[in-house]
Amino acid sequence: MPMKEPTAPRPPETADLIVAHAYLVTMDPERRVFSDGAVAIRGRRIVGVGASAEILSEFTAPRVLDARGGVVHPGFVECHTHVTYHLARGAFGDTISYAELGPTTELDFVNALTDEDEYASTLLACWEMISNGATCFVEAGTAYSPDAVAEAAQTLGMRGLVGDPFLWDAEDTPGGFNAYRLERAPADTDRCMRLLGGQLHRNSDPDALVRGHIAIAGMGTATDELERAAKAAADSAGVILNQHQSYYAVDAGTDDRRHGQLALLHLDEIGLLDRNCLFAHVNVIRDPEVDPLLSSGLSIAWCPAGSMLWGVGGTFRGRHAELYRRGMNIALGSDSANWANRFDLGLQAYLAVLSARETSGTRTILTAEDALTMATLNGARAAGLEHEIGSLEIGKRADLVIRRNDVPEAFPLTDPVLQLVYSTGSKTVNTVLIDGRIVLEDRVPTGMDPDRILETTQSATGRVFRQMGFTYEPRWKPLN
Ligand SMILES: [Zn+2]
Known part of the structure; x- marks a missing residue:
């Protein structure tokens, strides 16, 4: 042999x-x-x-x-973040209603932000996200200076998507988001059309850590003209369109009245429910809106703490777990530090599982494996990066x-x-x-000395509060 x-x-x-x-x-x-x-x-x-x-x-x-x-x-993918609001963490609004907060304190805060403040805030936000296991974030299009956000993210080595600043053009629509009246970002169609797609230049470098996408504020603040233009821009650039939608009953109701039909049915009719679209929150879903959502390929960034801390009801009205079980791409987001407080996607995943089980009365509605799927693969797909990250x-x-x-x-x-x-x-x-x-x-973050990040953000917060004329008063006042 x-x-x-x-x-x-x-x-x-x-x-x-x-x-x-x-x-x-x-x-x-x-x-x-x-x-x-x-x-x-x-x-x-x-x-x-x-x-x-x-x-x-x-x-x-x-x-x-x-x-x-x-x-x-x-790494986890944070699919809905306002990285420039970290300087307002825990500072206002713990027990007052959104209606009281919107036109006053938060408006003053956003109006007071400079590009340097946004840079400082993003440093803190990125450090926090990385420390909690996130490696990519989708910014909600609420930074005046996407360049400042990108610079801070790149300094810490964080992957991210940025959009143009505050694209909105439907004024006087009650529903919350439009309560902001920003001096640097008025609701104006012409301004939006000029800015739309301004971040896509980042994508010419295939290795860019921070890339551009199309973001509009949404949540009752866009005309159909802006919605359609944003979708066309996303389609032609091969990126996602990202917006807030149906956060709570008031803004969904505003959209209903404006369009004479349920908000999501209208968005479906004008082509906005599509595979390259990412809607944040969607805490309000009415029965006729379910089937169009399921057949659309749309992604939703479910933000459990962003609803729960404000008592919005998204965990029991939102139907996210049901839609996930029926095949919809449900991802997760931490929203903002003045809303949810913590940029911890593992915590959002935990809250998602717990709230779904509590609401449905069954332990099988969502599992730990589902939570990891939403935080990784589904997040990557929602960000339009499923061929690059997520597994x-x-x-x-x-x-x-x-x-x-x-x-x-x-x-x-x-x-x-x-x-x-x-x-x-x-x-x-x-x-x-x-x-x-x-x-x-x-x-320990390797991109910047952590003490420097803390000093930078603390001094930026001091500057912003002075500019606002705001002094934080704890409910339990310290004696010295
Ligand atoms: Zn948001």
């Missing part, structure tokens, strides 16, 4: 970095999980995913990060989170996916990579 020629072992390929010995949750189409898994990264992208033994024999790299059994998963697969961007498992909430070691959502939350986020670069290492 002839001897079989031994096959020569293939020389290992080079990589720049290997993350090994992880409880690896890939979120790939087969939802593969490895209890001892590894990811090889070259440049900005993933070049190998599999069992640690395999990856470590197939690749060599100058640096190997040992995850020590901690969970590694794709750990060869060819995709190396945007991933390395968690530790040496905290009490991670023990006993049973099902790390369930524990991630239900018990550890974000406190196990340890090291984060975006585009192949380590942006958080042992919980």
Whole structure:
């Protein structure tokens, strides 16, 4: 019997970095999980995913990060954020109604913001998002200076989408958002048409960390002319159109009256319910609006805390879990620091599961695995980046989170996916990579000294409050 020629072992390929010995949750189409898994990264992208033994024999790299059994998963995608409102966190509006807040304090706050303040706010917001396991955010189109937002995000290595500032042109429509009267951004069709698409130039660099998309404020503030122009701009540029919609009954009712039909039915009629559209909130959904939503391919950024902290009722009126179960692309968002307070997508995912179970009276309506799907894959698709991010697969961007498992909430070691959502939350986020670069290492941001971020944001907040003539008064006043 002839001897079989031994096959020569293939020389290992080079990589720049290997993350090994992880409880690896890939979120790939087969939802593969490895209890001892590894990811090889070259440049900005993933070049190998599999069992640690395999990856470590197939690749060599100058640096190997040992995850020590901690969970590694794709970075979360924050699909609805106002990153420039962080300076107002916790400062006003805890117990007053939105109607009281809208025309007064918050308007003064937004009017007082300078580009430097927006830069400072975005630094804090990005640090917070990264620390909580998010690697990409979609800005809501409410920054005066998308350049300032982009600069801050790039400084910390955060991926993001920015839009043009405050595109709105339907004045005097009761419903909240339009209560803002911004000196720098009046409701005006001509202004919107001039600005529309102004951020798309960023997309000429295929490796741009911060990209442009089309954002309009929405929520009763756009004429059909603006809605249609925004959709056409998004279509021709191959990007998403992002807007607020049906946050609460008042703005949905305003749209109903303006159009003489239910808000979402009208938006469907003018072509706005489409696969490249992302609506934030959608807490109000009436029965006739369900089928058009389901057949549209539209994505919704569900913001549970953005509703719950203000008692809006989105968790029991919104039907997000039902739509998710029926195949709709439901993603998640933290909204804003003056609304939801925390930019913690893991927390939003937890609240989504809990509120859906409470409302439906069943534990099967949403699971921990559903929560992770909404936070990763669905977020990537909502942002129009499903071919780049959202899962750990060869060819995709190396945007991933390395968690530790040496905290009490991670023990006993049973099902790390369930524990991630239900018990550890974000406190196990340890090291984060975006585009192949380590942006958080042992919980410390690598792009800027954290003390400098804190000083910058605190002094910006002081300036804004002085400009507003606003002094914060705690309900429990300190004695000294
Ligand atoms: Zn919003």
